Amino acid sequence: MRTPPNERVSSDIAEMPHSRQADKASGSERRCILCGETLPRTDLVRLAISPEGQVLPDPGAKAPGRGAWIAPDRAALEAAMADGHLKRALMRSFKGGPAKDDGGRISLSYSDELPQQIEMALTRHFTDRLGLELRAGNIVMGSSRIEEQARQARLGLLLHASDSSADGRKKLDQAWRVGAEIEGSGQRGRVLPLDRDTLSVALGRENVVHLGVSGRPEDLEGSNQARAAVRVAQAATRLSRFMSGTDAAHDRPVSDEAHAVPSGAGGDDKIDT
Structure with a gap:
């Protein structure tokens, strides 16, 4: 066709x-x-x-x-x-x-093959969005840097690859809760329906297992960085909903409509960039 x-x-x-x-x-x-x-x-x-x-x-x-x-x-x-x-x-x-x-x-x-065409188009739409936000300086990568930014409450969104390990996610999720002052809430980052290879290609980096998007929810109206988290969350949510049909709310939302993405499988993420 x-x-x-x-x-x-x-x-x-x-x-x-x-x-x-x-x-x-x-x-x-x-x-x-x-x-x-x-x-x-x-x-x-x-x-x-x-x-x-x-x-x-x-x-x-x-x-x-x-x-x-x-x-x-x-x-x-x-x-x-x-x-x-x-x-x-x-x-x-x-x-x-x-x-x-x-x-x-x-x-x-x-x-x-229309369902597959839609899945591919939504995937590209999401990865295109990541590329745009990377060029705008709104993407944070590397476990150490993500943890630092999370503890300083400078992330509007925390994302994990589908093949990231539970231990790797747990460490960064905890840092995020500490920075957001929501310890004990159980809220956590979003596990994408995409693996580390897909994220690495999208961002032009090696072994992208976790990534953060800059911005804080309270700054939504005045900060382009905070709005970046909303844009990424919306694209990720549509993709995840289409692929899984679910929308489990695990994380701290960056806006009323920035829904969470369902959790995925665990994996080895001892190496990260």
Whole structure:
């Protein structure tokens, strides 16, 4: 299937609203075409249609023209594909769109691999975001530096690779709780659905097992560093929700809508950079 030029996930990702209240005020809510629920667009995944009628993921919401929005839930999407609900919902959403056959009827199609296409697009969207924040100086790497920054309450978000070890996570999580003055809360960093190799490639570093994002929740309105934590959290949450269908809240949220990412498997992280 040919991918239209406008479907490439752009690294020029716009800043997103910080809360449901901001989304409502700015009109940035959309309705999921599958479940009918209205949610902030930062919680949803946009599908766009090419002039040829191909439906493809547009997680950055950059593609021109009409779009359709779905909740990031792979199991629900696959069920909707199997029973024809997705096809019907897309036909309604793109009614009046550019994809018409010779008889003037809507002509659209999507690959059986659409769930995998969405997962890949969300992964790239997240790793692109990490790259942007790294260039902006908002990413902290290396266990020692992360621990130092965490104890000084200078991290808005703490992330772990899916193959990080429980001991490595525990040490940094404790430092984060100390800095945030929430000892005994049990809150902890987010375990991403991506392993250290994926994170290392995304950030151009070797063996990235843990990383922090600069900023403090109380500075959200006045600090670009703090907003960086929100942007990364939103991208990570959509990816994790789509891959796992869950959203376990383990960490100290950086805003009302910066949901936690589910925990992953343990691994050896004795070496870190």
